[in-house]
Each structure stands twice: as structure tokens, then as C-alpha cells.
Amino acid sequence: xxxxxxxxxxxxxxxxxxxxxxxSPWNIPVQVLEETTxxxxxxxxxGEEGHPEGTLLFAERQTAGxxxxxxxxxxxPGKGLWFSLLLRLPINDxxxxxxxxxxxxxxxxxxxxxxxxxxxxxxxxxxxxSGKKIAGILVETRTGKDSFxxxxxxxxxxxxxxxxxxxxxxxxTSLAMAAGGKFDRNAVASSMIRHLGKSERLMHDAPEKLLxxxxxxxxxxxxxxxx
Numbered sequence: 001x002x003x004x005x006x007x008x009x010x011x012x013x014x015x016x017x018x019x020x021x022x023x024s025p026w027n028i029p030v031q032v033l034e035e036t037t038x039x040x041x042x043x044x045x046x047g048e049e050g051h052p053e054g055t056l057l058f059a060e061r062q063t064a065g066x067x068x069x070x071x072x073x074x075x076x077p078g079k080g081l082w083f084s085l086l087l088r089l090p091i092n093d094x095x096x097x098x099x100x101x102x103x104x105x106x107x108x109x110x111x112x113x114x115x116x117x118x119x120x121x122x123x124x125x126x127x128x129x130s131g132k133k134i135a136g137i138l139v140e141t142r143t144g145k146d147s148f149x150x151x152x153x154x155x156x157x158x159x160x161x162x163x164x165x166x167x168x169x170x171x172x173t174s175l176a177m178a179a180g181g182k183f184d185r186n187a188v189a190s191s192m193i194r195h196l197g198k199s200e201r202l203m204h205d206a207p208e209k210l211l212x213x214x215x216x217x218x219x220x221x222x223x224x225x226x227x
Contacts, residue, residue, distance in 0.1 A: 012078040012158065015058050016186050023190035025197035026054020033057065037064040040140055040152040043084035047148045051086060056193065058083040076163045080174070081155045081189050085196060089204075091147045098203040100124060101214035103137045103151050105202075106195035108217045110155075113191055116178050120219035128219060132173035155192070158182045 020030040036042045039059045046055055061077040075082045085103075089095055104121045111119045111127070111134075119129050127135040138152040156174035164172045176182050202210040 013185070014060060014078070015081075015189060019186045020056070020058070020189055020193060023193040024054065024056060025194070025200075026052075026056075028052055028054040028056065030193075031055075031057045033059045035059065035061040035063065038062050038152070039082055039084040040138060040150050043086055043150045043152070044140060044142070047086050047142060047150060050146070053086060053088040053148075055086040056083060058189065075154060076159060078185075079159045079163055080157045081153070081185060081192065083189070084150050084152045087149045087151065087200070089147070089149065091141045091143045091149065094207075095203075098207045098210055099139050099141075099149055099151070101210055102199040102203045103139075103153055103196065105210060105213045105217065106192065106199040107135050107137070107153070107155065108213075109195040109198070110188070110192045113195075114175065114179070114183070114188065116175060118178075119217075121214065121217045122219050129173050129178050132171055134173050134175070134178070153192070155188070157185050157188055 015032045017030045017032045020032070024030055033039075033042065036059045039057050039062065041064075042059070043055070043057050046057070059075075059082045062075040062082050087099075089099075091099075104125070104127065107127050108119060108121065111129075116129065119127055119134070122128050125137040125139075126133050133156075135153065135155040139149055140152070141147070141149045156172060158176045159172075159174035161169055161177065163174075175188065199210060202213075
């Protein structure tokens with residue numbers, strides 16, 4: 001998948017749930033909302049209602065998107081991917097490190113597939129390219145008899161510099177800005193979903209491999225010289 005140059009290369013088409021369903025390994029219908037406060041708010045409600053693991057919800061527009069510590073998240077309509085994934089698992093000291101890592105690893109694998117160089121993970125929840133934020137992750141959990149986690153992800157896709165608030169012009173970037181051309185958001189979302197599925201399997205089957213991948217992608221960490 002490559003970027004295309006020119007405003008008409010990839011028009012800002014809406015997300016297509018039928019296309020996204022084909023990418024999902026969970027076989028749960030993907031939901032696309034035109035507008036919500038935040039995808040995590042809506043997914044927390046669905047989790048409390050008993051929706052199954054693998055439920056995915058995308059929002060074309062968020063009126064109150066948020067990141068870590070309830071910081072506001074700028075989510076320009078039709079420009080990025082704002083979505084949440086529901087996972088059902090015990091919430092404890094063994095699972096929390098993997099929960100924090102699995103979405104970041106999936107995002108890095110997506111960037112690699114898209115041919116976007118220079119990315120890295122800034123703990124605990126940001127992905128940067130050349131020092132500028134391109135994606136953020138917010139994990140919220142509920143404990144008890146039916147514990148679950150909601151993993152919220154925001155990825156800037158087709159933003160231009162002026163699509164961000166003025167205070168973010170020097171701190172935020174997007175796939176389009178990094179690659180010099182626009183991307184098909186449905187294709188990027190499908191890639192992201194597939195890599196989330198792979199990371200989720202690692203989280204259950206080989207969490208040590210997932211954490212090793214997370215460490216490899218940390219900004220400022222030199223790769224090991226060992227084979």
C-alpha cells in the first residue's frame with residue numbers, strides 16, 4: 001500500500017464497515033458511527049452491556065475525543081482513524097503490561113507495512129515520527145466478574161498541517177505528511193485491524209514476544225547486535 005499524490009488520489013470517502021469486516025479476525029460486525037463523544041465512551045457502554053471480545057467501533061467524528069489523563073484529542077472528521085476495540089480478559093499484573101504494548105506494536109507493524117520510516121514508541125502510549133505525534137493509545141479497563149479492556153486508538157492519516165489546531169502544528173503529523181501523499185483510509189484501517197489480531201494472539205500465546213517487539217520499537221533504544 002502506498003500514498004497517492006494529489007487531492008483527488010484518495011478522496012475523503014467514509015469508512016466502509018463491509019470492507020473492515022473482511023479484515024477482522026474476530027468475525028464480529030464492525031460498527032462505524034458518524035459521530036459520538038468518543039469511541040472509548042461508546043465501547044465502555046457496549047462492554048458493560050456484554051458485547052463480545054473483538055467488537056470494533058470506528059467514529060468518523062468525535063466531539064470529546066480524549067487521550068491519556070483526559071487530555072483532549074483532536075480528531076478532524078474524515079481525516080484519521082478514531083476507533084476502539086473490546087477485549088475480554090482478566091485484568092491483573094500479568095496482563096496489564098501486554099495490554100499496554102499490543103496496540104503500539106500493531107501500529108508500528110502497520111507503519112512498516114505502509115512504508116513509513118522513522119517511527120517509534122514513546123512510552124506509555126504515543127507513536128512518533130521524526131519527533132512528532134502520529135498516533136495515541138488509551139487503554140481503559142473494568143474489573144470484576146466480567147472484566148474487560150477497551151483499547152482506544154487515534155491515528156492521523158490524511159491530515160495536512162492546517163487540519164490540526166494551531167497549537168499542534170509543530171507537534172503533530174500524519175501518514176500523508178510523512179509520505180507526501182494521501183492514503184485510502186479503508187485500506188489503512190484494514191491493515192491496522194489485521195495487525196491488531198496478530199498482536200492479540202501474541203498477547204495470549206507468547207506475551208514475552210510481544211513485549212520484546214515493544215522494546216525493539218522504543219524510541220532511543222539501540223537494536224541488539226545479537227542474531
